[in-house]
Amino acid sequence: MSKHVTHWIGGRPAAGAAERRGDIYNPATGKVAGTVDFASPADVDAAVAAAKAAFPGWRDTSLTKRVAVLFRFRELLKRHAPELAELIGAEHGKVRSDAAGEVARGLEVVEFACGIPHLLKGGYSENVSTGVDAYSILQPLGVVAGISPFNFPAMVPMWMFPVAIACGNTFVLKPSEKDPSASVRIAELWAEAGLPEGVFNVLHGDKAAVDGLLEHEDVKAVSFVGSTPIAQYVYETAARHGKRVQALGGAKNHMVVLPDADLDLAADAAVSAGFGSAGERCMAISAVVAVDSIADDLLERIRARVAELRVGPGDDERSEMGPLVTRAHRDKVAGYLETGVRQGATLAIDGRVHPVLGGAADGFWLGPSLLDHVTPEMSCYTDEIFGPVLSLLRVSGYTEALDLVNANPYGNGTAIFTNDGGAARRFQNEVEVGMVGINVPIPVPMAYYSFGGWKKSLFGDSHAHGMEGVHFYTRTKAVTARWLDPSHGGVELGFPTNG
Numbered sequence: 001m002s003k004h005v006t007h008w009i010g011g012r013p014a015a016g017a018a019e020r021r022g023d024i025y026n027p028a029t030g031k032v033a034g035t036v037d038f039a040s041p042a043d044v045d046a047a048v049a050a051a052k053a054a055f056p057g058w059r060d061t062s063l064t065k066r067v068a069v070l071f072r073f074r075e076l077l078k079r080h081a082p083e084l085a086e087l088i089g090a091e092h093g094k095v096r097s098d099a100a101g102e103v104a105r106g107l108e109v110v111e112f113a114c115g116i117p118h119l120l121k122g123g124y125s126e127n128v129s130t131g132v133d134a135y136s137i138l139q140p141l142g143v144v145a146g147i148s149p150f151n152f153p154a155m156v157p158m159w160m161f162p163v164a165i166a167c168g169n170t171f172v173l174k175p176s177e178k179d180p181s182a183s184v185r186i187a188e189l190w191a192e193a194g195l196p197e198g199v200f201n202v203l204h205g206d207k208a209a210v211d212g213l214l215e216h217e218d219v220k221a222v223s224f225v226g227s228t229p230i231a232q233y234v235y236e237t238a239a240r241h242g243k244r245v246q247a248l249g250g251a252k253n254h255m256v257v258l259p260d261a262d263l264d265l266a267a268d269a270a271v272s273a274g275f276g277s278a279g280e281r282c283m284a285i286s287a288v289v290a291v292d293s294i295a296d297d298l299l300e301r302i303r304a305r306v307a308e309l310r311v312g313p314g315d316d317e318r319s320e321m322g323p324l325v326t327r328a329h330r331d332k333v334a335g336y337l338e339t340g341v342r343q344g345a346t347l348a349i350d351g352r353v354h355p356v357l358g359g360a361a362d363g364f365w366l367g368p369s370l371l372d373h374v375t376p377e378m379s380c381y382t383d384e385i386f387g388p389v390l391s392l393l394r395v396s397g398y399t400e401a402l403d404l405v406n407a408n409p410y411g412n413g414t415a416i417f418t419n420d421g422g423a424a425r426r427f428q429n430e431v432e433v434g435m436v437g438i439n440v441p442i443p444v445p446m447a448y449y450s451f452g453g454w455k456k457s458l459f460g461d462s463h464a465h466g467m468e469g470v471h472f473y474t475r476t477k478a479v480t481a482r483w484l485d486p487s488h489g490g491v492e493l494g495f496p497t498n499g
Contacts, residue, residue, distance in 0.1 A: 003034035005180045007043055007204055008187040010050035011197025014043065022177045022206070027093030027323040028313035030362040036180045039205035044212030047201045051143040051170035052218050054198030059140050059168045061196075063117045070114045070166055072193035077107055080189060084182055088153055089314035091179035093322040093364070096314060098277045105444070106158030109465050112447035113162035119470050120167065132482045138474040140168030141220040141244065145213040147234065149226045150176035150325055151280040151386075157183060159451060160223045163469040165199060169221075172201045174213060178325055180204050214238045221473065223464065224248065225282070227384065228410070228456050235459035246472055247459040248452055250384040251282045251412030255441055256401045256427070257290045257298060261417040265439065267301035269417065270390060273441035275309065275368040278324050279333075279388040283413045283435075283442045287374075287381060287391045289401045295394045299348060299372060302390070306349050306368045312357025319357060323364040324387060330364040333387030337369055340380040340391075345371040351388055376404065384410070398423060406432045411454030415441045434458065 005024065007014035018037035026033040039047075058066075077084075085099035092099070124135040146160040153175055161171045175183040183202045190200045203209055213219055214237045221244035224234040231249030238245045255273065257266045273285035290298050312319035324330040334352060341347050347369070354367020366388060374381050374391040381391050395401045405414055415437035416427045424438045434453035437443030445451055445466070452463025462472040 002032070003181070005034060005036040005184060005204065007037060007039060007047065008184055008200075008202040009043070009047045010201070011191055013184075014046070024091055024178070024180065025326065026090060027325055028315075028363045030327065030364060033090065036177055036204050038177065039174075039203045039209040039212065041208070041212055043203060043205075044209060044216065047172045047203045048143055048213070048216050048218050050198040051172050051201055054196055055140075055142050055170045058165075058170055058196055058199050061168070063120065066166060066168070067114055067117060069194050070110065070116070070162070073190055073195070074107065074110045074114060076189040076193055077103070077110060077186075080185070081107070084154055084185060086315075087181045087185060088179065089322070091181060092150065092153060092314075092325060094277050094280075094314055095319045095322050096317070098322075099314065102152050102155040106155040108447040109158050110162045112465065113166035116166035116470075119467070120474070122476075128480070131485065132480060134478065134480045136476050136478050138167070138470075139477055140474060142169060143172065143219050144169045144221040144223070144473060145172045145174065145219050147174045147210055147213070147222065147224045147226070148176065150178040151277065151282070153179040153182045154186065156225045157186070159225070159464040159469075161200060163465055164223075164473045165195070167470060167473040169473055170199045170201075172203055172213060172219070174203050174205065174209050177204055177206060210234070211237070214243070215241050217241075219243060221245070222247075223472075225464075226250075231459050244472065245460045246452075246462040246464065248282070248464060249457050249459060250410060251284075251453065251457055252287060252381070252384055252408050252410040253283060253285050253413045254287045254289050254405045254408070254415070255285045256398075256405065256414070256416045257288065257294065258398060258401075258416070258418040258420065258423060259291050259294050260419045261294070262419065263294060263298055263301055266417040267298060267305055269415070269439075269441035270298075270302050271305045271309065271368070273415075274390040275306075275321055275388045278321055278366075280325060280386055281442070283444055284386075285415065285441050286385060286389070287393060289393050289395055289404055291397055291401070292394050295392065299370070299392060302370065303349060306354075306370070309354075309368055310357060311354055311365065311367050313363070316357055321368065321388065324366055325364065327364050329387070330366050333385055333389060334366050336380045336383070336385050336387075336389055337371065340371040340374065340378060343378045343380075344373070344375070345378060345380065345391075346373045348372040348392070376407070398427075402427065402430055406430075409456045412457035413437070413443055413453065415439075415443060434463070
């Protein structure tokens with residue numbers, strides 16, 4: 001039976017007929033599995049109005065009561081994690097372990113947000129002038145919006161809304177129209193946890209919905225994760241309309257491998273970080289930068305591991321890598337293999353011939369691939385491919401590797417593999433990238449740190465979650481107060497006696 005997904009506004013599914021709809025695919029079969037409503041301007045207005053109406057009550061809800069809702073939501077998320085993972089796998093295509101890991105990492109941010117009473121403490125200075133005290137308080141902004149990508153339909157929204165809601169804001173989420181079901185199930189869990197109607201809303205759609213939120217006068221801040229061109233557009237449009245913006249963009253993540261590295265560890269890392277979730281991660285390793293002396297050895301170890309990698313449907317327990325999200329995206333990613341060879345690279349591993357479990361030929365399949373002898377001017381290096389394609393670049397040593405990473409316009413994540421502590425420490429100091437891994441290929445920080453890159457990987461001043469997230473979703477108010485001392489002769493507050 002084909003499913004139908006609609007908006008969640010004011011604590012319930014939105015009623016009424018949609019003016020436009022989009023198809024939801026099962027990437028493993030290539031078939032349409034359902035439809036999703038696309039928001040009209042009236043739908044955008046309704047979602048924002050519901051959030052605006054809910055804001056005064058939620059802002060004034062005590063921290064104790066807010067945290068009680070958050071804890072109940074956390075327990076419901078844990079209980080329903082397998083269900084959410086199944087929804088993600090069916091619409092995104094990722095295998096069960098990837099989908100389960102996504103939910104678990106999002107849950108970490110919910111757990112961080114449960115500590116909001118401590119995180120919202122301000123400062124206090126007594127007697128800044130005679131009889132005068134000064135203090136600062138953190139207050140919510142109002143209605144805030146989140147626009148999230150297809151590759152993490154649960155985790156990326158959870159980078160945003162748990163902290164925003166814990167701080168006292170109300171939230172409108174615009175998830176990807178490619179895999180919308182997880183966001184609606186999350187809305188249902190919020191309602192079950194006791195979140196008041198209108199505090200969390202879900203609005204489906206395309207550019208029309210995005211523009212409606214970016215331009216709406218009642219939306220005070222916008223969080224975004226996606227490609228760099230769209231991140232820049234979101235930042236410029238929302239900022240022009242007077243909003244606070246954090247827009248996380250694309251990436252070209254390098255993994256530097258020095259001659260003293262454990263090559264088995266490095267090969268394992270390259271395969272897992274390059275091909276996990278079919279390479280559809282903003283933190284995926286896409287460029288392996290190996291020193292010449294060990295490049296051939298590393299390549300052969302990667303090749304041996306790829307040969308054993310099982311590609312198949314996400315609901316098959318044997319599968320380690322699933323399909324890409326759409327046929328158009330699969331064809332675009334596969335096109336980089338031909339273009340790379342034409343530009344002078346060597347196709348060392350051709351994912352187009354990698355076997356698929358069950359022979360599901362109609363899905364959006366592309367196996368793990370590797371282009372060797374890649375140089376910086378090739379499109380497979382300059383572009384964010386967002387698929388299971390590794391580029392192997394060969395360098396003479398540490399300095400050339402560092403210069404290569406720093407010359408790249410993106411600055412999201414990077415990693416270095418070495419057993420030399422001095423080299424690792426020098427790299428973390430000199431590399432111009434926002435998140436660095438040392439013998440860790442995907443250095444996504446824990447929820448109590450903040451996620452985000454540098455250069456063209458970030459537009460705006462704030463990273464996601466952690467304390468930067470708290471600061472993004474609040475504004476500081478400074479208060480200066482003077483109270484008359486009772487000794488001035490007015491009210492007598494002494495201890496009562498019978499004398």
